[in-house]
Amino acid sequence: MTTEQTEFEAKVKASLDESVLTLDKETQQALTSIRQQVLEKQPQKSRLNFNTWDFNAWISNTWVPVGAFALCALLTVLIVYSPDNIDDLTQRMAVQQNVNHDQYEQIAMLELLTNPEDLETTSDPDFYVWMDEILATEDIDNAV
Amino acid sequence: MPMERDFDKQYLSMNHFLADIEGRAFRMAQIATGNRDDALEIVQDTMMKLVQKYSHHQTSEWKALFYSILNSRILDWHRRQSVRNRFRSWLNWSDDEDEAVEDALAQHPIDTSHEPDIKLQDSQFMAGLNTALSALPLRQQQVFLLRVWEGLDINETALIMQCSASSVKTHYARALEKLRGKLEDYQ
Numbered sequence: 001m002t003t004e005q006t007e008f009e010a011k012v013k014a015s016l017d018e019s020v021l022t023l024d025k026e027t028q029q030a031l032t033s034i035r036q037q038v039l040e041k042q043p044q045k046s047r048l049n050f051n052t053w054d055f056n057a058w059i060s061n062t063w064v065p066v067g068a069f070a071l072c073a074l075l076t077v078l079i080v081y082s083p084d085n086i087d088d089l090t091q092r093m094a095v096q097q098n099v100n101h102d103q104y105e106q107i108a109m110l111e112l113l114t115n116p117e118d119l120e121t122t123s124d125p126d127f128y129v130w131m132d133e134i135l136a137t138e139d140i141d142n143a144v
Numbered sequence: 145m146p147m148e149r150d151f152d153k154q155y156l157s158m159n160h161f162l163a164d165i166e167g168r169a170f171r172m173a174q175i176a177t178g179n180r181d182d183a184l185e186i187v188q189d190t191m192m193k194l195v196q197k198y199s200h201h202q203t204s205e206w207k208a209l210f211y212s213i214l215n216s217r218i219l220d221w222h223r224r225q226s227v228r229n230r231f232r233s234w235l236n237w238s239d240d241e242d243e244a245v246e247d248a249l250a251q252h253p254i255d256t257s258h259e260p261d262i263k264l265q266d267s268q269f270m271a272g273l274n275t276a277l278s279a280l281p282l283r284q285q286q287v288f289l290l291r292v293w294e295g296l297d298i299n300e301t302a303l304i305m306q307c308s309a310s311s312v313k314t315h316y317a318r319a320l321e322k323l324r325g326k327l328e329d330y331q
Contacts, residue, residue, distance in 0.1 A: 034187060
């Protein structure tokens with residue numbers, strides 16, 4: 001830094017210091033009031049920070065929310081996986097499976113009708129000749 | 145009780161620290177915001193956070209912590225103002241289509257109603273300094289005030305501003321150049 005810069009900075013600093021000293025009374029009072037409020041409002045917090053062990057505050061600040069969350073989670077698990085609900089679920093799955101089994105043949109028929117390749121096969125006379133041969137072979141096997 | 149005595153000692157230390165720093169903090173906030181009430185609110189928030197969160201730290205750390213919180217609060221204020229100004233300019237778009245959106249810093253004229261009484265011989269310099277400081281970009285303004293007014297070194301300033309030492313040097317050099325240019329006539 002040059003001397004000129006140092007002088008300039010010193011002048012700036014002096015001017016800024018002066019501006020604080022000449023703050024209006026209203027602002028000075030407001031600042032004092034704010035400081036007192038801040039210091040007076042926080043004695044409990046401050047005591048806690050000064051390595052003073054406040055068991056009740058620790059319990060209420062830490063374990064009450066954690067305990068409440070754990071209880072809610074436990075209740076949710078119990079409700080969802082209760083024996084009644086599991087039976088209902090199993091029943092519903094079984095019914096669904098039966099419905100699927102009954103509908104399976106209908107769906108297969110529908111697929112046969114909607115599939116053009118399968119329709120070509122069923123309209124071919126050689127297909128029926130081949131089917132007769134297969135059935136005849138099966139009859140012979142059954143008779144044996 | 146030893147703990148009670150410790151608490152009283154801490155209380156008095158904090159009271160002394162805040163009493164010493166509150167005027168400069170207020171002026172910094174006022175220069176940054178251009179508004180007395182907003183400056184008082186920022187100082188209050190800063191004091192509150194320091195007392196709530198950091199009063200158990202070493203006394204020697206309080207200054208850096210205080211200015212770190214103060215600068216953060218001032219930055220938040222500017223962000224909020226920036227959003228408000230964009231919204232306002234959007235609402236007034238049809239009325240003032242050609243009006244450019246100015247920098248948030250330039251949009252807040254200094255509230256002169258609560259300026260300190262200027263009784264010094266170089267009152268013009270003080271008035272010019274206020275205007276010139278207010279016109280600086282926020283980072284330059286903060287770095288300059290911390291370095292010149294608080295006398296913090298480059299590393300301390302970098303820590304408070306959460307930037308590199310080279311950034312502090314750059315901001316400081318630019319701020320100094322601008323201020324010297326604007327205050328030439330008053331010297």
